Amino acid sequence: MSGDATMQVSVWRSGDGKEGFQTFDAPRREHQTVLDVVTWIQQHADPSLAYRFACRVGMCGSCAMMVNGQPRWTCRTHVSRVLKDGRLEIAPLRNLPVIRDLATDMTPFFEKWVAAEAVFAPSESREAPMAPIKPDDPRRVAADAAIECINCAVCYAACDVVASNPEYLGPAALNRAWTLANDARDGGQKARLDAISKAGGCHNCHSMGNCMTFCPNELNPTASIAGLKRATVKAALGWGKG
Amino acid sequence: MKVRPHRGHPLWYAFMLHRTSGLLLALFLPVHFYVLAMALTGPDALDGFLALTASTPVKLAEWGLVFLLAVHFFGGLRLLALEFLPWSSRQKTFIAAATALAFLVSTTFFLSAA
Ligand code: SF4
Ligand code: SF4
Ligand code: FES
Numbered sequence: 001m002s003g004d005a006t007m008q009v010s011v012w013r014s015g016d017g018k019e020g021f022q023t024f025d026a027p028r029r030e031h032q033t034v035l036d037v038v039t040w041i042q043q044h045a046d047p048s049l050a051y052r053f054a055c056r057v058g059m060c061g062s063c064a065m066m067v068n069g070q071p072r073w074t075c076r077t078h079v080s081r082v083l084k085d086g087r088l089e090i091a092p093l094r095n096l097p098v099i100r101d102l103a104t105d106m107t108p109f110f111e112k113w114v115a116a117e118a119v120f121a122p123s124e125s126r127e128a129p130m131a132p133i134k135p136d137d138p139r140r141v142a143a144d145a146a147i148e149c150i151n152c153a154v155c156y157a158a159c160d161v162v163a164s165n166p167e168y169l170g171p172a173a174l175n176r177a178w179t180l181a182n183d184a185r186d187g188g189q190k191a192r193l194d195a196i197s198k199a200g201g202c203h204n205c206h207s208m209g210n211c212m213t214f215c216p217n218e219l220n221p222t223a224s225i226a227g228l229k230r231a232t233v234k235a236a237l238g239w240g241k242g
Numbered sequence: 243m244k245v246r247p248h249r250g251h252p253l254w255y256a257f258m259l260h261r262t263s264g265l266l267l268a269l270f271l272p273v274h275f276y277v278l279a280m281a282l283t284g285p286d287a288l289d290g291f292l293a294l295t296a297s298t299p300v301k302l303a304e305w306g307l308v309f310l311l312a313v314h315f316f317g318g319l320r321l322l323a324l325e326f327l328p329w330s331s332r333q334k335t336f337i338a339a340a341t342a343l344a345f346l347v348s349t350t351f352f353l354s355a356a
Contacts, residue, residue, distance in 0.1 A: 069247030094248075158248050207324055209253030209333075222253070223329035230326060 007083065009037055011049065012091040015100035021089070022046075034067050034074035034082065038090060038102065051102035058216065061152035065102050066091040071157035073150075073216040094157040109153045112169045117195040118176035121188025131185045143182040146175050146224045148217050155211035155221050167200035171211035171221030174202050178224035181231055193235055202228040256317065256337040263314040270307065301355055309348035316340035 005028040010021040024045050026037050035053055042049040053063035058076040065074050067082050068089050079088065096104035113119070124131070133140050155171040156162055162170045169177075177196050180186050196202045202225050211221040249258075280288035294300050320340045324333065 071248065160249070206257055207253070207321060208257035209251065210248060213251045213253070214248065220329065222324075226325045226329065233326075 007079070008087045009041065010087070010089045011038070011041060011102070012098075013049075013101050014092075014098055015050070021091075028079070032079045034065070034072065034077045034079060034088065034090065035063055037079060037088065038065075038074065049102070050100040059150060061150035064093050064152045064154045064157065066094055066157065071154040071214050073152055073154060076216060093153055095159070095162045096153065096157070104153075106153060108166075109156055109170070109172070110151075112173040113176060115195060116169045116173040116177045116201075117188055117192035118173050118180060119188075120180060120183065121186055121191070123185055123187030133184055137184075139182040139184060142227065143179040146179045146219055146221075149175060149219060150217060152216065154214050154216055155219075158210035158214040160208060160210060161204050161206060165200065165204060168204045169196065169200055169202075171205075171215075171225065174205070174228060175219060175221040175224040178227050181228065193232060196228055197232045202232065205229075252334045252337050256320070256340075259313060259341070260317040260321070263310040263317070266310055267314060270310075301352065304355065305348050305352040308351045309344055312347040313341060313344035316343045 006025045007028045009024045009026045011024060013020060013022045024041050026040050026045075029036070035056065038049070038051050039053075042051065051063075051065070053075060054060040056063075056075045058073055061073070063074045064071060066072075066089075067074065067077060068084050068087075070082075071093060072082065074090075082088065090102065092098045092102050093104045096106060096109060099105050135141075149172060151172065153172065155175075159168075159171055161168050174196060177192055181189065181192060186192075205222070205225045207222055207226065209222045212219070212223070215221065277288070277291060280291065295304070317340050320336045323330075323336065330336075
């Protein structure tokens with residue numbers, strides 16, 4: 001790639017009473033990520049640009065933004081994969097309040113994890129011996145498939161039910177609740193099942209699969225939520241796993 | 243209609259098709275009942291109305307109706323399978339199968355009515 005190729009980048013700006021897209025010409029480089037572009041703009045064009053990142057290697061889940069209308073982890077998204085007609089449009093993550101520019105307030109996202117009882121509830125004290133769980137135990141296998149979540153809220157931004165119903169717990173919190181519903185050591189199953197079957201719970205999901213389409217870790221919240229729906233039906237019919 | 247970039251994948255289209263067919267069927271139902279009620283309130287008017295069903299545009303509309311019904315039915319079975327059976331990675335195949343079956347059923351109906 002030649003050294004002086006550029007691309008047009010529209011970046012959402014908000015704060016100080018103004019909001020709208022601002023266009024920058026940024027250099028186009030080989031192997032460049034979207035986060036590299038945002039950082040270039042902040043370092044070379046406008047130091048007042050607000051955005052968030054930490055690890056730059058897809059671990060921390062803090063860098064997600066809307067890129068050309070799709071939610072992406074920007075540190076692992078190569079420009080070459082998302083550039084459209086030589087342009088990029090970068091906006092803050094959908095379905096979350098914006099603090100300023102590209103930085104969203106993730107508080108509602110995490111509050112819903114708590115509301116979904118997506119927290120481990122120990123059933124034994126720390127003195128108890130380690131619980132033996134076989135790697136091929138079906139519940140362990142189900143949890144395994146859903147456990148690598150980095151809390152990036154990409155799925156939350158992709159979900160149209162979250163957009164239309166602010167109470168909906170959303171794919172990430174429910175996915176986490178599903179991993180715990182499959183944890184043999186967990187003692188909070190009843191409270192969790194109640195929390196996820198209330199208004200705004202798993203039954204709001206329309207199985208449209210936006211979450212599984214965009215999860216950067218290729219998790220499948222749609223499948224996890226289907227599992228929760230089955231669990232609530234089993235509980236209602238009195239087939240609970242105790 | 244422009245499909246926004248975060249949509250536009252097979253599962254979302256299947257969701258949209260299910261929604262739209264459900265809504266259209268719901269709109270059709272009152273008309274359906276109204277025409278059926280004519281059997282009691284005005285049998286002559288009903289006969290006159292039923293004569294219309296021989297015309298091609300009405301036959302096409304019936305094909306559309308049967309398609310909506312079939313696609314909503316098979317799409318509903320697909321959703322039940324998605325939510326009540328263990329997850330299968332063949333969701334796209336199921337969507338294609340539901341849509342193909344709906345075309346098969348509605349077109350068979352159309353041809354046998356023609
Ligand atoms: S499958 Fe459910 S949680 Fe995922 S995007 Fe669709 S409605 Fe939202
Ligand atoms: S489920 Fe995937 S998209 Fe959603 S927060 Fe976790 S890692 Fe991100
Ligand atoms: S900066 Fe940590 S995941 Fe992107």
